[in-house]
Amino acid sequence: MIQVENLSFFQNGKKILEDISLKVEKGDFLAIIGPNGGGKTTLIKCLLGFIKPQKGKIYLWGKELSNFKDWHLIGYVPQRAGKDLNPMFPLTLKEFLHLPSLLYKKNLDENYLEELLEIFGLTELLERRITSFSFGQLQRTYIARALSLKPEVLILDEPSVGLDFISQKNFYEILSNFHQKGLTIILVTHETWLLTKEVNKVACLNQRLYFHGAHEDFCIFSEKDLAGFYFHKIEHTHW
């Protein structure tokens, strides 16, 4: 589905990503982990075509990124989603959720949307302004929007930052359910202790790709090994 070949990215002469190669296959739940500033968000931005790498190639569904047109197949939840919303914005949840179908010119399945609202506990909020939402509600709103066009891949960039422990647990349970239904998920996080058991692949990134493989193989690494990737001590726990 997604293939990255020898990708390198530099900014103002500074190396951000170096010679990254990885593959995401249908049904994968890939966690891209690494320290802050390790290049995780930059890699996602390259994958989504927001920035152009100086070296390397990206293939989406077998097509080179510049020729790829079916962007509705990818749902994306950015880092700090909704945090910079203008408080004056009178956009209702309904309007917000309908926007992708207008932008990508794809029909929205209203029954599926109702289902999504139910899953994310947003049904009662449909006519409310999204600027009145709590952070947790906003987070769920952005994920529901990313899923509204039934994408094949969902990319989430640090989605659980700012959520309390219970909300994080619920959030990962919902993600696991979608994964079990066949959704391919790419999750970017710097918190390795948040990895759900549902994750089947891990990519450990800190400018270079230190590890890319099965979750079980990643679990074999000792805390000392992980500290080597991260350049500081980290813990190894899972839900």
Next chain:
Amino acid sequence: MELLIYLDLFRWGLLAGICFAISTALTSPFLILQRNSLFPHAITHILLLPLILLSLVKSFFPSLLHFPFLLITTLFLSYLIHFFSKFLNIFEDTSTSMITYLSLGLALLLASKTSQFDLTLLNYLFGSFVTIDKKDFLESFFVLLFSLSFFYYFKNLWLAKSFEEELPGIEFKTSQGLFLLLITLQSIVGVKLMGVLLVSSFFVFSSTVALKLSSSFSRVIPITMFLNFLSLLFGFVISIYFDIPFSSATVLIMGIYIFLLLIVRK
């Protein structure tokens, strides 16, 4: 009866005003949401220099070319903002201030040295209903047509850009470029009516009130349109009855909206 005589006398001004009020209602809410409400203010201040330049050279051009001359010169000066920002490595608001002050300084210099420090300059600064003719109305009408078609094609992109920096596969560059071009066009046609100093008020007051009062975004544009139209109408009537400039009467009406909004919010 007296009002009817005035209506006939100022019909082109009123028609041009209606076109301008509708045009700005189609863009101003997006401008506010994108936190760029000072953009028309900067454009209109830059515009004084092209206006003074035009008054010096207009006898050499057919009148059909006056509007393109204003547009191209204003766009060139606006481009200098990006140029300064990029090559001096300074924030865009800083370079906007620099270009604005330079344009104003040059415009005043030219006005004083070419004996335009009189009614012409006052007309540019405060606007005038009286001087608006059929040609001005047609320009406003064409800008309205542009505004309607751009709005139809790009409204969803403008809306998305109001809260999203990036979306996969969505290219904002063209729609944003055309959006800023449209604001420039609207500012140019509004200057004769409202003057350089107050034309940008049409981009701020009504849309702010509409954004604050609407329960959904779909209502924002019609409410802005209605409030703009109301300001134009009452501004016209008040300016005639009290013999005050139309632009200041209109802004005072808009000020009342904000006052009422404060009361409602309380």
